[in-house]
Amino acid sequence: MDQLSQAAINGVMLGGFYAVMVLGFSIIWGVMGVINLAHGEFVMVGAYITWLLSKQLGWEPFATVIVVFPVMFAVGYALQHGLINRVIDRPYLISLLVTYGLSIIIANATKIIFTATPRTVDTAFSGFWRVGDVTVPITKTIVLIAALIIMSGLHLFLQYTRLGKSIRAAAQNREAARIVGIEIKYVYAITFAICIALTAVAGTLVAPTQPIYPFMGPPLTLKAFAITAMAGLGSIPGALMGGIVLGLVEVLIATFVPGVGTNLGIVSSFVILVVVLVTRPQGLFGGLKPAGAH
Amino acid sequence: MIGDIMGVNESERPLLEVQDIYAGYRPDFDILKGVSLHVKPREIVCVIGPNGAGKSTVFKALYGFVNVRQGRVLFDNRDITGARPQDALKAGITIVPQLRSLFPQMTVYENLEMGMYLERDKARIKRRIDYILDLFPRLAERAKQKAGTMSGGEQRMLEIGRALMWEPKLVLMDEPSAGLAPLITKAIFRGIHRLNREIGLTVLMIEQNARQGLQISDRGYVLDLGQNSYEGSGRELLEDPNVRRAFLGG
Numbered sequence: 001m002d003q004l005s006q007a008a009i010n011g012v013m014l015g016g017f018y019a020v021m022v023l024g025f026s027i028i029w030g031v032m033g034v035i036n037l038a039h040g041e042f043v044m045v046g047a048y049i050t051w052l053l054s055k056q057l058g059w060e061p062f063a064t065v066i067v068v069f070p071v072m073f074a075v076g077y078a079l080q081h082g083l084i085n086r087v088i089d090r091p092y093l094i095s096l097l098v099t100y101g102l103s104i105i106i107a108n109a110t111k112i113i114f115t116a117t118p119r120t121v122d123t124a125f126s127g128f129w130r131v132g133d134v135t136v137p138i139t140k141t142i143v144l145i146a147a148l149i150i151m152s153g154l155h156l157f158l159q160y161t162r163l164g165k166s167i168r169a170a171a172q173n174r175e176a177a178r179i180v181g182i183e184i185k186y187v188y189a190i191t192f193a194i195c196i197a198l199t200a201v202a203g204t205l206v207a208p209t210q211p212i213y214p215f216m217g218p219p220l221t222l223k224a225f226a227i228t229a230m231a232g233l234g235s236i237p238g239a240l241m242g243g244i245v246l247g248l249v250e251v252l253i254a255t256f257v258p259g260v261g262t263n264l265g266i267v268s269s270f271v272i273l274v275v276v277l278v279t280r281p282q283g284l285f286g287g288l289k290p291a292g293a294h
Numbered sequence: 295m296i297g298d299i300m301g302v303n304e305s306e307r308p309l310l311e312v313q314d315i316y317a318g319y320r321p322d323f324d325i326l327k328g329v330s331l332h333v334k335p336r337e338i339v340c341v342i343g344p345n346g347a348g349k350s351t352v353f354k355a356l357y358g359f360v361n362v363r364q365g366r367v368l369f370d371n372r373d374i375t376g377a378r379p380q381d382a383l384k385a386g387i388t389i390v391p392q393l394r395s396l397f398p399q400m401t402v403y404e405n406l407e408m409g410m411y412l413e414r415d416k417a418r419i420k421r422r423i424d425y426i427l428d429l430f431p432r433l434a435e436r437a438k439q440k441a442g443t444m445s446g447g448e449q450r451m452l453e454i455g456r457a458l459m460w461e462p463k464l465v466l467m468d469e470p471s472a473g474l475a476p477l478i479t480k481a482i483f484r485g486i487h488r489l490n491r492e493i494g495l496t497v498l499m500i501e502q503n504a505r506q507g508l509q510i511s512d513r514g515y516v517l518d519l520g521q522n523s524y525e526g527s528g529r530e531l532l533e534d535p536n537v538r539r540a541f542l543g544g
Contacts, residue, residue, distance in 0.1 A: 162411075169397050169408055176395040179357070180456070181383045181412040 002133040007255040008248065013140040015247030016147035017209070018227055019240045021202040023154065024195030025224040030234030031171040031191045034084060034095045038103035039224050040217030041110075042196050046072060046203025047212040048110060051119050061121045061208045062142060068204050069197045076196025080189045088188065103217060111214040118211035125208075143205045147240075150198065155236050167191050171234060219266050226269040229276040246272060308332035308368075309496060310356075310387075310464055315365030315375075317355040324363065325351045327520040331498075333464060338490050338497045340528065342504040342541055343517035349500040350392065352517070353466050357382050357389055370463065383412060386463035390453045392472050392500075398442025402433055405441050405452055409459030419459075426455045429489075447478035451485065458495070467499035471506065479503065483510050504541050508532050516541060 025039045049071065050064040083102075087094045129136040158164040169177040170187045178184055206212075227246055231238030249268045310333040318325040325348045333339045341349050354360040356367060358378040367375045369385050377385065388409075396405055406426055410419045427434035433455055436444060441452055450470060457465050470486065471479040487510040489495040501507030508514050511528040516537055524537055531537050 165400075165404070165408065166411065168400065169411075172397040172399050173395060175391065175393070176397060178379050179383075179389050179391065179395060180408050181380045183380070 003255060006134050007251045009134055009136060010140075011248035011251035012244055013137075013144050013247070014251060015240075015244030016144035017202065017206055017243070018223060018246055019243030020147045020150050020198065020205060021220060022224045022227040022231065022239050022243060023151070023236065024197075024199035024202075025221070026228040026231060026239060027167075027234045028192060028195045029228065031167055032084075032088060032188050033092070034088065035092065035099070037096060037099040037221060038106060038217070039099075039199060040220030040222075041103045041106040042072065042199040042217075043203040043206065043220050044110065044212065044214065044217045045106065046200025047121075047207040047216075048114060048119075048203075049200070050204040050207045051121050051212060054121050054123075055119075061123045061204065062125075062146070065201055065204050068200050072200035073193045073197035076193035077189050079196070080192035084192060085185060085188065103221070107214050107217055114214065116214055118213040120211050121207040123208040137209075139208050143209065146205055150201070151236050151240060154198070158236075163187075163190065219269075222266065222273075223269045226273040226276075229273050306334060309335045309370060310498065311366075311368040312352070312356070313366045313368065315352075315355060315362050315367065317351060317360050317362045317365075319360055321363075325360075325520050326355065328365070329517065329520065329522060330365075331515050331522070331525075333496060333498050335463075335496055336490070336494045337512045338486065338499070338510055340504075340507040340511035340514040341498070341500045341517060342502075342507060342514060342531075343523070344541065346519075347517040348520040349517055350468060351520075353389065353468050353500065356387065356466060380412070383460060386460075387466060388457040388460050388462040388464075389466040390450075390457045390468065390470065392468040394449065395453055396441040396449055396456075398440065400441055401438050402441055402444075402452055403437045405456055406433075406459055409456035413460075422459050422461070426458055429458070429493075430455050445478075446474050447481065450474060450478075450482055454482075454485070454489075458489075464496045464498060467497060469500055469502055471501065471503045479506065483507070486510060505532065 021043055024042070025036055028034055028036050046068050049068050050061050053059040053064045053067060054061045079102075083098065084095065087098050123139055125138045125142055127138050129138065129141070158168055166177065166182045166187050167190070169180070169182060170184055170191075174184060177187070203212075223246060227239060227242035230242035230245060246269060249272065253268055310331075312329060312331045314328050314330050315326055316324045316328060329348065329352060331339070331341070331352075341352065343349050351360060355362050356377075358376065358381065362375050365375070366373060367377075369387065372385065374381065374385050382389075397408060400408070403423065406423045407419060410422060413419055427437065430451055432448060433452055436448070441449060444452070454465075454467070454470070457467075467486070470482050474482065483506050486495075486497060486499075490497060490510075499507060499511075508528040508531050514526065514528050514531045515522060516524040516531065518540075524531060524534065526534065532542070
């Protein structure tokens with residue numbers, strides 16, 4: 001029983017990270033119709049910036065968010081403007097190939113610069129809380145709280161600001177957005193910038209909880225697919241629910257299936273992805289727009 | 295007024311003047327091969343014609359969705375040839391497209407708000423929404439409902455309401471009856487006519503449903519093969535034997 005509640009706590013906490021990690025992927029897909037296969041690489045880049053600042057300058061890892069967000073916002077804006085914009089009106093396959101190429105370039109460039117050695121990031125918040133027989137790492141608690149804050153902030157931004165409304169409008173009906181005077185290219189660039197920045201912040205959050213390495217991206221992209229399939233495109237509550245489901249499944253398998261446990265984690269994302277796509281292709285929790293509408 | 299001295303009545307001066315335009319999607323193929331029309335303030339003008347006559351392309355040319363290769367578009371005494379959607383909006387033209395143009399996951403209220411996306415003054419937006427909800431009590435009842443969950447007729451009403459948010463000088467309506475049941479179509483046409491009488495709304499519309507479109511129109515144009523083929527008052531066109539035979543089903 002204690003083992004179960006421990007696993008449940010760990011699963012929910014992992015889910016918080018997954019939820020933040022998936023938002024950028026799912027919003028870019030929902031708003032622009034682009035599936036960003038380099039998604040996991042942007043998590044990785046965020047994690048490396050955090051590692052660099054904390055190792056070289058002695059910054060508290062969680063505080064590096066104030067650098068990671070604006071820097072990756074600029075990177076995202078430039079990438080959308082210079083690269084993604086050129087392929088956005090073409091079939092899905094083109095943007096898939098472009099972002100796939102991007103993922104290979106980013107991962108290998110990182111390997112050349114920082115080598116393939118896994119890196120760890122130390123934080124001052126490394127203790128535990130004890131609740132009965134269950135231990136709760138403080139780091140992971142911070143990650144979960146940060147995740148909830150980020151998601152609420154994003155929700156308020158999309159729901160109530162003029163820019164947020166223009167992003168939702170462009171997602172729901174591109175032509176209609178144009179006729180009310182929304183500059184689609186600008187909205188897309190801002191959306192991409194925000195999403196890449198958020199994705200990199202997910203890297204900052206995960207860096208103190210596990211080793212980081214140049215090729216950590218692809219499994220994260222796959223998990224983003226699985227969660228988005230559950231969540232529905234661009235749905236923030238969906239991302240949270242989907243993230244927690246995946247976190248729980250992974251941790252429960254790792255805890256209760258001896259021997260192969262941890263390796264089954266990635267397989268469970270596959271299974272979830274396939275099962276959801278076959279049984280409920282519109283997602284489990286709704287989203288930015290009705291399924292099939294574009 | 296100079297107009298009076300020159301013997302031209304001010305109100306007779308066209309608001310929109312399309313002068314002999316050539317336009318199309320591809321550089322080597324024109325859909326419009328010399329189309330001219332004009333709309334005077336407070337008029338309802340209807341463009342009819344068979345499928346492929348280029349009716350929708352006229353609107354796309356006005357709204358910057360296709361390139362105008364030759365000819366001019368004058369609006370309110372300004373040359374707006376080749377205007378982008380934002381420019382057309384700023385000049386005072388809004389459009390109600392043929393295909394569903396709402397934000398389905400947004401509420402009726404939010405959709406109206408989006409109609410004034412380019413306006414920064416929140417108090418003014420609020421006043422305008424109140425005015426539109428006053429004009430369309432049915433929308434007021436449903437202000438908090440998601441637009442996508444309303445009936446086809448209500449959605450069309452909201453599209454028209456949203457186009458009015460901007461206080462346009464001219465509204466372009468691309469087949470307001472498209473996809474609606476006959477009774478609803480009648481109500482929509484009645485509504486357009488009422489807006490024209492009550493608030494002096496100027497409308498240029500394209501209609502597949504030529505008879506009903508012309509019935510509420512002051513004037514009409516018949517397009518065929520990308521060119522003007524007939525024009526006249528709504529009544530004249532409805533009674534013209536050639537137009538009747540070719541475009542109104544006898």
